Amino acid sequence: MSFYFEIIHSEIPRLLSLQDRNPVSSTYGCFHRCFWLHRLSDFPSSIRQQAILPLARFYRYQHKDNEYFESDALLEFVKAGIQYLLKLQNNDGSFDEWYPGERGWAGPTGYLTYALSETYSLIQEKLDVETQREVESSLLRASWFLAKGWERHVLFNHVAIALLPIYLVADQLNDAALKDHFFLLWKRSLGYFNFEEGWGVEYDGADIGYQSATISFLARLHKKFKNGEIEEVCQKSIDFISYFAFPDGSFGRKLGSRQTDLLFHYGIEYWSETNEMAAALQQWSRQALKDRKQLRPNDHEDHYFIYRMVEFGDCLDFEKANKSPETLPYLKSNFSQHFKSAGLFIKKKDELYFVLNWKRGGAAISFKGSEVTGNDKGFIFSNKKGINFTSFIPQESPSFSELDEMSFLIKGSAKSFKQPVFSTSTMILFRLASKLFGSHKLGAYWLKAFIRRILLNLKRDKVIAFERKVSFAEEGLQVLNKIDLHNEKIEALYEFGDFDIRFVPQSRYFRVGELNFSLKKTK
Numbered sequence: 001m002s003f004y005f006e007i008i009h010s011e012i013p014r015l016l017s018l019q020d021r022n023p024v025s026s027t028y029g030c031f032h033r034c035f036w037l038h039r040l041s042d043f044p045s046s047i048r049q050q051a052i053l054p055l056a057r058f059y060r061y062q063h064k065d066n067e068y069f070e071s072d073a074l075l076e077f078v079k080a081g082i083q084y085l086l087k088l089q090n091n092d093g094s095f096d097e098w099y100p101g102e103r104g105w106a107g108p109t110g111y112l113t114y115a116l117s118e119t120y121s122l123i124q125e126k127l128d129v130e131t132q133r134e135v136e137s138s139l140l141r142a143s144w145f146l147a148k149g150w151e152r153h154v155l156f157n158h159v160a161i162a163l164l165p166i167y168l169v170a171d172q173l174n175d176a177a178l179k180d181h182f183f184l185l186w187k188r189s190l191g192y193f194n195f196e197e198g199w200g201v202e203y204d205g206a207d208i209g210y211q212s213a214t215i216s217f218l219a220r221l222h223k224k225f226k227n228g229e230i231e232e233v234c235q236k237s238i239d240f241i242s243y244f245a246f247p248d249g250s251f252g253r254k255l256g257s258r259q260t261d262l263l264f265h266y267g268i269e270y271w272s273e274t275n276e277m278a279a280a281l282q283q284w285s286r287q288a289l290k291d292r293k294q295l296r297p298n299d300h301e302d303h304y305f306i307y308r309m310v311e312f313g314d315c316l317d318f319e320k321a322n323k324s325p326e327t328l329p330y331l332k333s334n335f336s337q338h339f340k341s342a343g344l345f346i347k348k349k350d351e352l353y354f355v356l357n358w359k360r361g362g363a364a365i366s367f368k369g370s371e372v373t374g375n376d377k378g379f380i381f382s383n384k385k386g387i388n389f390t391s392f393i394p395q396e397s398p399s400f401s402e403l404d405e406m407s408f409l410i411k412g413s414a415k416s417f418k419q420p421v422f423s424t425s426t427m428i429l430f431r432l433a434s435k436l437f438g439s440h441k442l443g444a445y446w447l448k449a450f451i452r453r454i455l456l457n458l459k460r461d462k463v464i465a466f467e468r469k470v471s472f473a474e475e476g477l478q479v480l481n482k483i484d485l486h487n488e489k490i491e492a493l494y495e496f497g498d499f500d501i502r503f504v505p506q507s508r509y510f511r512v513g514e515l516n517f518s519l520k521k522t523k
Contacts, residue, residue, distance in 0.1 A: 003286055004265075004315040005063060011297050012058060012068060015051055015309055018302060021077060029080030033302060042431075046095040047108035049085035051306050052078050053115040054313030056122040061316055075126060078119065082131070085116065086138050092441050093141030099430070101438015102448060105149045106158030113142040113165035114220075115310060117172060136173055143169040147181035150188075152449040156200025157210040159189040160217035167225055186229075193233055197339045198240030200233075204394045205359060206342035208244045208252040209260025211237050215267030216311065223270065234271060238278050243329045243337060243346045245284050247353060247370040249293025250511070254377070255344070255357045255365065257394060258504045262295045264311055269318040279324030286321055295509055304506050329353075330367070343398070345408070347472070354472045358400040361391030362410035362468040366477050374477025375517040378468070379414070380501075381483070381493040389414040391466055391481070392501050407471040413463035414483065417501065420454065455503040464488065493523035 020027045020036040027036035031048035034040040055078050058068040068074050088095060090103055097108035120127075120135050127135065146162045163186055170178035192201045199206035200214055215237045222230045244252050252261040263285055271278035288294040297308040329337070329346065330353045337346040343359025354366040354374075366374040378391035391414045399411035422430070437443035465484040470477065481495055497519035500508045 002063075002316045002319050003321070004312050004318065005061070005066070007289065007296055008054070008309060008312045009058075009066065011305075011309060012055070014298070015054065015306070016077065018048065018051065018306070019077060019081065021080070023080070027084070029077075029082070029084030031081065031084075031306065043096070043100045044084075044088060045097050045108075045303070046085065046088040046112060047097040048303070048306055049081055049088070050111055050115040050310050052081040052085070052119045054309040055081070056119040057313045057316055060122050075123065078123060079127070079131075082116070082119065082127075082135065085112065086134055089138055089142065093138075093143070093145035094441075095142070096438075099434045099438075101434045101444055103438065103441060103444035104448070105146065105151050106155070106162040109142055110146055110158065110162040110165055111307070111310075113139060113146065113169065114161065116142075117165055117168045121172065139165075139169045140173060140175065140178070143175075143178055144181075147178060147185060152445070153203055153452050154192050154201050155210070156189070156192050156202060157213040157217065159185075159192070159200070160214045160221075163189065164217050164221045167221055171224060190229065190233075194341055195232075195236060197341055198236035198238075199339075199342055200237075202257045205257035206240075206339070206344065207256035207258040207260055208241055209256065209262050209264075210258055211256075212241050212251075212264040212267065215241070215271070216264035217267075219267040219270035220314070234267065235275060238268075238271060238275055238281065240339070242277050242281060243344075244355065245281055245328050245330065246365075247330045247367045248372055248513075249284070249288035249291055249370075250372075250513075251285075251288075251294065253355075253365050253375065254498070254500065254507070255355055255360070255363055257360075258507070259500055259502045260504060260507050261509070262506070266311060266314050269315050272322045272324075276324045276326035277328075279322040280326045280328050283321050283324065284328055299509060307506070343395075343400070345400075347406075349406070349472075352472060352474070354477075356408060356470060358408070358410045359395050359398055361393065361395060361398075361412050361414075361466075362408070362470050362479075363392055364470050364472075364477055364479075366472050368474065368476075372513060372516070373475065374472075375498045375514075376470075376477050376479050376496055377498050377501075379466075379481050379483070379493065379495040380499065380519070381414075381523075382491040384489045384491055386491075387416050387462065388418070389416050389462075389464055390501055391468060392499070393417060403469070406473065407469065410468045410470065412466060412468070414466050415464075416462045419503075490523055492521060494519040495522050496520050 018031045018033045020030045030036045031051045032044045035044045059074050094103040095108045095112050096102040097104050143166050147166050166182045199211050202210050215234050218230050218234050251263045254261050268281045272282040334349050345356045351369050356364045361378045363377045380390045382388050393415050395412040401409045437447040467482040469480040498517040
């Protein structure tokens with residue numbers, strides 16, 4: 001039996017509870033429960049329709065404990081989900097996830113095109129001829145939208161999930177011109193991958209969680225298209241993320257550019273057959289999942305629960321773990337590893353293992369054996385004017401120096417940031433803007449770029465210099481912050497703990513261990 005069957009089988013009822021299964025409803029087949037039932041949203045987010053794929057996989061997955069296998073009722077729910085998805089497609093082939101007129105590229109169009117393509121391959125013969133034509137037309141329009149698109153703020157994992165369905169659909173529907181565009185996009189994407197260190201750009205640096213997503217998406221692509229460059233990108237990426245598989249079973253710990261700490265499992269499973277480090281990661285991650293040290297689908301809210309059900313559902317075919325003579329970095333003999341372009345410094349000394357991101361203000365985590373002994377992301381403070389500043393933000397020109405074997409000095413700038421929320425008036429204005437600009441592809445593109453600029457705090461109105469000395473010791477992290485306030489009057493200062501700052505929808509999950517490293521108010 002598949003290792004992943006036990007994890008996700010019990011989650012199928014939750015997945016189906018998100019769907020409107022009333023055949024006479026105008027929203028029959030919709031998986032956005034907050035739209036069709038709760039009425040908390042004024043439009044249906046198309047990305048929820050990804051749910052058709054894990055349901056289709058369970059429909060086809062033959063196992064004595066799988067009551068969904070070849071269930072006529074389940075098949076009808078999948079068909080309803082397909083039909084509702086087709087209704088949500090824009091005239092240019094794109095889909096909307098977060099707001100009307102978004103016309104999102106990789107997210108959501110890339111994800112949805114992949115889900116629809118795979119679902120179609122699983123149940124094509126169960127669909128009538130007219131529906132088959134509609135699905136194929138939808139797939140081609142979406143794939144061409146992806147093939148001719150790009151994003152202003154590059155996310156390498158987005159490029160990977162855009163490339164995947166383009167190739168799959170071109171191969172599935174024998175579209176040679178579409179395949180030519182795939183190769184053009186692939187060559188362009190390689191310019192955003194750091195081959196020396198093994199990571200792709202995620203806004204302004206390397207992100208550990210989303211690098212595992214890149215491996216996962218490209219592994220699916222490699223399954224269909226055995227390409228040496230794809231293999232090289234994945235192998236180097238596997239080596240990179242292996243340093244962030246931690247002794248306690250956790251992963252990433254929000255130390256990357258997008259503060260993610262979740263592992264995408266498909267790529268690790270796929271490459272474990274041929275790559276020794278991937279096999280080591282596979283054994284480690286499976287044990288971490290058993291011990292609930294890794295996030296499972298049910299640990300996510302509804303929106304990303306569906307994303308994770310797709311990821312885990314795709315892993316159903318992987319059964320036994322592959323043994324590996326390779327060991328993960330935290331188990332190796334003493335070493336230092338410095339990914340200079342990423343700003344990540346890793347060190348193993350006896351029982352101690354620690355990671356420092358000096359390009360994010362000296363955020364650090366330390367372990368002694370399997371115990372977390374320190375987790376410090378920096379500081380946050382507010383001035384008398386209500387402006388917030390933090391060191392835990394991408395640094396433009398930081399300084400990093402080794403004081404001795406176990407101590408480091410980071411010089412950088414604490415930057416102002418905002419975390420805006422909607423009011424009634426701003427929501428009305430936003431909907432008007434999305435209606436005005438979202439009706440055109442170019443307008444939607446620039447509107448999304450503008451929204452990201454605001455949410456990511458890419459404009460810095462004010463900066464304050466700081467120095468941060470980080471030392472690693474047997475008892476944990478020792479941190480000294482020196483903030484050059486000049487005449488700045490502080491309202492409240494929080495230091496010495498773990499916190500989140502960047503806008504990333506698929507983040508900010510909670511684990512019990514975080515109680516030990518909550519921020520402390522020091523002034």
